Amino acid sequence: MAFSQSTEKAQAPAMCQFCEESPEIKWKCVNCDLFLCKLCCSKIHSKSKASMEHEIINLKDIDTENLAKTMRKVDLQNLQYLDAKWKLSENIIKIELSALKQNGDELEIRKNNLYQVLQTKQVTDIFSTTQTLDKSIPKYSVKQIKQCETKFIPNTRQLKMGSNILGDLYSVPDFEVIKKYQSNNKNVKHILFCDDSTAFILSNHGNASHKLQKVKFENDNTKVERDIDIIVNDMEKTHDGEILVSSGEGDIKLYTKDGTFLKTFMTFTPLKTLGLHVTNNIR
Ligand SMILES: [Zn+2]
Ligand SMILES: [Zn+2]
CATH class of the missing domain: 1.20.5 (Single alpha-helices involved in coiled-coils or other helix-helix interfaces)
Structure with a gap:
């Protein structure tokens, strides 16, 4: 390899390769192979833990011998x-x-x-x-199965006898809140997810009146995509992604995937439909 001051200077870019702003290039870092301005070299490059040990050459000192020596040192x-x-x-x-x-x-x-x-x-x-x-038999590693966490659930009622005064120890799965979404609905009775970001929310508004909304979860809020004007007691998703709704009357209604209409799916009159459940084999 042969270097000369003139070729090295000629290869130097027009701008500092660090800030890409200053045209006053004063230094070259051999490790990073970057030309730097004075400010970037002294204020950033030499302050960073990752690059403070790098070999820096002043451009005016660059000559064949000097550069070759520094490069050998860095290579080593x-x-x-x-x-x-x-x-x-x-x-x-x-x-x-x-x-x-x-x-x-x-x-x-x-x-x-x-x-x-x-x-x-x-x-x-x-x-x-x-x-x-x-x-x-050779030893082999066995993955440890994480035990259920035990949690203390305090009792809010204070006048009971025995352990009920304090609460009890329960073996419970380790749940934690990972995200919260704000909604105007006070008594959410049922949430049915369509996909990761949209769901049907059934909420109770007193006097047995229920409100069904299709919502989208956005940032920290729920955006109402559609208010569905129908009495709903319970709802379940079918395996086709359509939604069965019991309205407390004799019918089970079907909310189709395209979301445009509800029609009677099955009628049980004179019985009334309340709770709904769809089994694995769609019964
Ligand atoms: Zn710079
Ligand atoms: Zn460097």
């Missing part, structure tokens, strides 16, 4: 760094390899023992050998 540093990194990985690989080999040897011994004892056709020998087999 890189080589040492990569070498140390490889040594670490190499050690891990060696340890795993020797454990694998050991397991392989143990399995081979086990296989031979079994084969020999089976040849003898002696029942007592076969049984006594099988009892020793466990010892030669």
